[in-house]
Amino acid sequence: MLLTCRLLTQFETVEPGQFVHVDTGPERTFRRPFSVAGVTPAGEVELLIELRGGGTRALAELPVGASLTMMGPLGRGFTLVDARAAGAPSRAAESDPRAAGAAPRAAGAAPRAAVVAGGIGVAGVRLLAQRLFESGVDTSLFVGARTADALLDATLPEPDAVRVATDDGSRGFHGTVCDLFTAESVDLPGNTTVYGCGPRAMLDALAVVAGERGMACELSLEEMMACGVGACRGCVVSTVDGYRTVCKDGPVFNASVLVPEGSAMEVAGG
Amino acid sequence: MLLTCRLLTQFETVEPGQFVHVDTGPERTFRRPFSVAGVTPAGEVELLIELRGGGTRALAELPVGASLTMMGPLGRGFTLVDARAAGAPSRAAESDPRAAGAAPRAAGAAPRAAVVAGGIGVAGVRLLAQRLFESGVDTSLFVGARTADALLDATLPEPDAVRVATDDGSRGFHGTVCDLFTAESVDLPGNTTVYGCGPRAMLDALAVVAGERGMACELSLEEMMACGVGACRGCVVSTVDGYRTVCKDGPVFNASVLVPEGSAMEVAGG
Amino acid sequence: MVDLSITVAGLKLATPLMLASGTVGYGPEYDGLIDFTRVGAIVTKTVTPRPRAGNTPPRLAETRGGMLNSIGLENVGLDGFLSEKLAEAGRLPTLVIASVAGETPDEFASLCEAVGERGETAGLELNVSCPNVKRARRPLWADPDGVAAVVTAARRATDKPLFLKLSPNAADVRSVAEAGEAAGADALVVANTLPGMRIDVTTRAPMLGNRFGGLSGPALLPVNLALVWKLSDSVGIPIVGSGGIERTEDALEYMMAGASAFQVGTALFRSPSVVDQIVDGLAKHAVTDGINCLSGYTGAAKEVETPCQRTRAD
Amino acid sequence: MVDLSITVAGLKLATPLMLASGTVGYGPEYDGLIDFTRVGAIVTKTVTPRPRAGNTPPRLAETRGGMLNSIGLENVGLDGFLSEKLAEAGRLPTLVIASVAGETPDEFASLCEAVGERGETAGLELNVSCPNVKRARRPLWADPDGVAAVVTAARRATDKPLFLKLSPNAADVRSVAEAGEAAGADALVVANTLPGMRIDVTTRAPMLGNRFGGLSGPALLPVNLALVWKLSDSVGIPIVGSGGIERTEDALEYMMAGASAFQVGTALFRSPSVVDQIVDGLAKHAVTDGINCLSGYTGAAKEVETPCQRTRAD
Numbered sequence A, B: 001m002l003l004t005c006r007l008l009t010q011f012e013t014v015e016p017g018q019f020v021h022v023d024t025g026p027e028r029t030f031r032r033p034f035s036v037a038g039v040t041p042a043g044e045v046e047l048l049i050e051l052r053g054g055g056t057r058a059l060a061e062l063p064v065g066a067s068l069t070m071m072g073p074l075g076r077g078f079t080l081v082d083a084r085a086a087g088a089p090s091r092a093a094e095s096d097p098r099a100a101g102a103a104p105r106a107a108g109a110a111p112r113a114a115v116v117a118g119g120i121g122v123a124g125v126r127l128l129a130q131r132l133f134e135s136g137v138d139t140s141l142f143v144g145a146r147t148a149d150a151l152l153d154a155t156l157p158e159p160d161a162v163r164v165a166t167d168d169g170s171r172g173f174h175g176t177v178c179d180l181f182t183a184e185s186v187d188l189p190g191n192t193t194v195y196g197c198g199p200r201a202m203l204d205a206l207a208v209v210a211g212e213r214g215m216a217c218e219l220s221l222e223e224m225m226a227c228g229v230g231a232c233r234g235c236v237v238s239t240v241d242g243y244r245t246v247c248k249d250g251p252v253f254n255a256s257v258l259v260p261e262g263s264a265m266e267v268a269g270g
Numbered sequence C, D: 001m002v003d004l005s006i007t008v009a010g011l012k013l014a015t016p017l018m019l020a021s022g023t024v025g026y027g028p029e030y031d032g033l034i035d036f037t038r039v040g041a042i043v044t045k046t047v048t049p050r051p052r053a054g055n056t057p058p059r060l061a062e063t064r065g066g067m068l069n070s071i072g073l074e075n076v077g078l079d080g081f082l083s084e085k086l087a088e089a090g091r092l093p094t095l096v097i098a099s100v101a102g103e104t105p106d107e108f109a110s111l112c113e114a115v116g117e118r119g120e121t122a123g124l125e126l127n128v129s130c131p132n133v134k135r136a137r138r139p140l141w142a143d144p145d146g147v148a149a150v151v152t153a154a155r156r157a158t159d160k161p162l163f164l165k166l167s168p169n170a171a172d173v174r175s176v177a178e179a180g181e182a183a184g185a186d187a188l189v190v191a192n193t194l195p196g197m198r199i200d201v202t203t204r205a206p207m208l209g210n211r212f213g214g215l216s217g218p219a220l221l222p223v224n225l226a227l228v229w230k231l232s233d234s235v236g237i238p239i240v241g242s243g244g245i246e247r248t249e250d251a252l253e254y255m256m257a258g259a260s261a262f263q264v265g266t267a268l269f270r271s272p273s274v275v276d277q278i279v280d281g282l283a284k285h286a287v288t289d290g291i292n293c294l295s296g297y298t299g300a301a302k303e304v305e306t307p308c309q310r311t312r313a314d
């Protein structure tokens, strides 16, 4: 479902990967986080929403013109590679000390990007893909889903350029989008930055592939949220520096700092 | 608000004074009871509803054609006087031993009726008034409300015959509907049956007046309800025989068995 | 076809769904509204030695996610129960478990003896959270020794299965449960309501005539569910979950936490058809999960406990 | 204009609305989202002697009418609090009450001393429901002697007002409260969360990494409200109500039951604007009721208690 929201107070800027926190009605204690999937020329915010439970159903049932309360844009988004510069994403490499080791610079050639999204994860990278195309970065798009029907490649800026995978083989590559990326990215140079959004298991697998290829990698994570602003410490994920909040420190993390889910690695303690 | 409901399963019969128990949505633990205020020739049930809180608001916001779940008709309604017979309500006098002492028979003259309703209490006597008129009983109608705007006399079968009272004097008699009844009923014969529905304080006052005039009196009460079928013992009122449930033993009670609210009279225990 | 029956404390229930004491009256009140063949057992309104008038009304208040009741054990008393209500309940096509409450172990024993010897009685539920049993600061339900004395006395008085119904309002409910098991209870019902209150800000008075009432409904679910989990680690007898169940998934949460059966109360008030909905849902889940006996759900969350490995976005 | 200020434990709060520990971080997280001039005080996240990583995620679960959290007191530790967070909180235009938790009375004392001597600290809240203080079967918050020892130690360590935050999960919370008062607490916060759990029936695992969490939100309101009513009869020190407040009327229920002020937590998550809504609502109610000081609501339901005389249909 694509929900287009006219805002009473315009967002000043939106980083791709940031999210809004939406009140879906008094039956639910928590707001629901959704990535900003697009911003129209008129400044409207576009959300791409998959029906899951009560909250998303309530949004789907809203009549056109209904009013909604949302907070945003929240969190820390993706670091865009700069087409003019040579090297890895500027912020990841320079302004964030935690990410420093993870962004190898390939001097010379213009940096490239690979965007990999599974399922509704497309929502989290749609604005990113748009910005990358706009800024002229050579970008490969990979999109996966369980079945052909669930594929969201058509919502991306250049749908024809998207390579698709389905778990059941009903369209495109037969397998996961990470398998597809593994197969097709062999020719990509080491200064490609990989951007991922989707189920955690897919992201953990993607981080491994990117790591093997020496590529910088940024992943957008999901966790249940309460406050959405870093106050309650409810939405944490394990990183090499201890628990970090998805709502404020993320949702986008450099893959090199994340502790894969289910791994035995201990949390450093905070 | 008048809510007209087409039923999937027709009610076999409805006694005036019976109610339906309406599910107003998952936000509310309890259903909401509403008197059956009318039955259309097509068998639709009419509810006359005053906006109070969440439940009634939810009903008011339903679009035409929405579906609702209700249980009914529930409880025990009014005993209609029989225009052909001489004497008091048949059931109250004969089949219900508890009410026996309370229905003085005035041999000879045809029985009459006086219907007294305060506020939304009109909903509880609308079907009763209809049936009384249909069966040819000589019936006087008294309706009160805080202000002229709140008067519901127009919803009754013969609105022109209704005598009205308002607390602020903005229409009709200046005072309570019970005061109005007291003033205007002096000429009514002793074999008049008084039917009342409205705030408890008004009903308690009405019972006193009816008692003084030796008139039989039936009152429809309200209590918060959970089960609606006599199982939980949540909706009880004090009677001379101990606590009785409004949902099953009532909502209509013979005035002579009720213990006025706030009175020091002890409950008999049961 | 999935077999929905389940055996608890030696009783074979047609389904694990029981109807909770105090919410279903003596049964016939819901005749025609509930298909009792789909109900494992009804637990009748708690009966006391003598009739009780109950508490001053109002006795009901809504709360967000739940309700309060202060019925105060209004009931017909033992004689009325034996002479009329029990036989009526017994005519329904389901098992009858009679809930009883006394003020002393002896009273519990006489109730169990008189009710237990009747053919209609499949089992007895000991309601030790009876608000009438006034004790200084430590109410009966929080006192392992007091509860043990009650269960011991009841155990001597009848051979029928004894269900001990606990209160969630004890810091040390585990000791109470263990004491009950040691004294001979066949199953635990976990748990009753929590004490609560509401105030009407317009009248500035408590909404209940008795000021305090018991909180039931979905609001209570997480609290009683946690108790089921904890107690099923400490006791060997089966547990019947109770508190806030209004959907199949709620019932499954209780079973996965360790309950063998469950009771539904407050949810009846929104809709008696909740019985069909939950039982149909159980059958569907069992088919999907390839389970041919519902006891397969009991404690299932204790076997596969890997909360971190949930994947959420697929 | 109604004066919304209120004095509790010697502190003059701009409004009776406080923000509950753990829900507002150290304050600045909500800068720009909350008008702190309308907040009587913020209670900062409970600080412990050393930094704590907190519990394994997931740490949050929704429940009907509420939520569970199992944060596990993740916090920066005393040093981080003193060197950074306290000063940040102190810059907000509201009072700062620092919540502290140790594992022994001595630890409570050192925390109170170090935090209490700072100018930013208006008062201290003693969180005796710290899940880290593991004791056999009787947790600290259920033990009057244990709580008394903590309060006594804290009292010696600071002159700042001490707020003792109780757990609702004790059968005998009254003895705990009285022990706290006798040991020198200036006010009670009634109360913290109830232990609860949820199970994800799809994954068959507890929803929380720590299995159990604290139940907060409207589901909890009737339980904590009943405690406020009962405790305000037993203690002489002021009570701060907490649990499920999300509207002005909820806050008034607590005040009418005997609370002098109240805390809002979970409701912030649906909307930080709840602060304005509640405070605006209080002002409106006061005008309607012709009250020129909000303390007029404290205990109001105890004065006019005639539940039976409510008229309902007019």
Ligand SMILES: Cc1cc2nc3c(=O)[nH]c(=O)nc-3n(C[C@H](O)[C@H](O)[C@H](O)COP(=O)(O)OP(=O)(O)OC[C@H]3O[C@@H](n4cnc5c(N)ncnc54)[C@H](O)[C@@H]3O)c2cc1C
Residues within 6 Å of the ligand: A019, A032, A033, A034, A035, A036, A037, A047, A048, A049, A050, A051, A052, A053, A054, A055, A056, A057, A120, A123, A124, A221, A222, A223, A224, A225, A246, A251, C312, C313
């Ligand atoms: C930063 C962020 C960005 C997101 N962006 C999008 C987006 O652009 N489009 C989109 O469709 N979805 C997005 N999600 C997921 C979305 O928030 C959940 O699908 C939504 O909250 C489900 O709400 P519900 O009430 O419909 O389902 P519920 O009934 O609450 O839950 C249904 C299922 O979804 C899971 N779930 C609930 N809340 C979350 C959550 N916050 N994170 C992960 N899983 C959850 C539950 O565990 C449950 O299994 C995002 C999540 C995060 C954290």
Ligand SMILES: Cc1cc2nc3c(=O)[nH]c(=O)nc-3n(C[C@H](O)[C@H](O)[C@H](O)COP(=O)(O)OP(=O)(O)OC[C@H]3O[C@@H](n4cnc5c(N)ncnc54)[C@H](O)[C@@H]3O)c2cc1C
Residues within 6 Å of the ligand: B019, B032, B033, B034, B035, B036, B037, B047, B048, B049, B050, B051, B052, B053, B054, B055, B056, B057, B120, B123, B124, B221, B222, B223, B224, B225, B246, B251, D312, D313
């Ligand atoms: C037998 C019976 C017949 C009724 N018939 C009608 C009718 O025909 N038309 C009509 O408009 N109303 C009728 N009522 C009252 C109606 O049930 C309440 O107005 C309604 O339940 C309010 O629901 P709410 O969610 O809108 O308000 P809430 O938010 O629940 O409450 C608003 C106010 O109404 C009071 N209230 C709530 N439920 C009841 C109740 N069951 N009885 C009395 N007071 C209550 C509350 O104490 C509160 O002060 C009847 C009540 C009974 C018991």
Ligand SMILES: Cc1cc2nc3c(=O)[nH]c(=O)nc-3n(C[C@H](O)[C@H](O)[C@H](O)COP(=O)(O)O)c2cc1C
Residues within 6 Å of the ligand: B226, B232, B234, C020, C021, C022, C023, C045, C046, C069, C071, C073, C099, C127, C165, C191, C192, C193, C215, C216, C217, C218, C220, C242, C243, C244, C245, C263, C264, C265, C266, C267
């Ligand atoms: C109106 C009402 C009356 C109750 N009466 C009794 C009772 O007599 N004996 C008893 O053991 N429990 C009684 N209970 C508690 C229920 O049996 C049940 O344990 C509790 O309500 C929690 O389950 P629920 O949330 O499904 O209602 C009563 C509950 C309600 C709502």
Ligand SMILES: Cc1cc2nc3c(=O)[nH]c(=O)nc-3n(C[C@H](O)[C@H](O)[C@H](O)COP(=O)(O)O)c2cc1C
Residues within 6 Å of the ligand: A226, A232, A234, D020, D021, D022, D023, D045, D046, D069, D071, D073, D099, D127, D165, D191, D192, D193, D215, D216, D217, D218, D220, D242, D243, D244, D245, D263, D264, D265, D266, D267
């Ligand atoms: C996410 C979260 C974290 C909490 N952390 C703390 C804490 O660190 N210390 C504390 O005393 N209470 C803590 N609490 C309890 C709250 O302060 C409050 O007492 C409780 O949530 C009940 O109020 P509410 O229903 O308004 O949230 C926390 C509550 C939540 C929801």
Ligand code: FES
Residues within 6 Å of the ligand: A224, A225, A226, A227, A228, A229, A230, A231, A232, A233, A234, A235, A236, A245, A246, A247, A248
């Ligand atoms: S949701 Fe509260 S810290 Fe992220």
Ligand code: FES
Residues within 6 Å of the ligand: B224, B225, B226, B227, B228, B229, B230, B231, B232, B233, B234, B235, B236, B245, B246, B247, B248
């Ligand atoms: S509402 Fe249950 S007995 Fe009347």
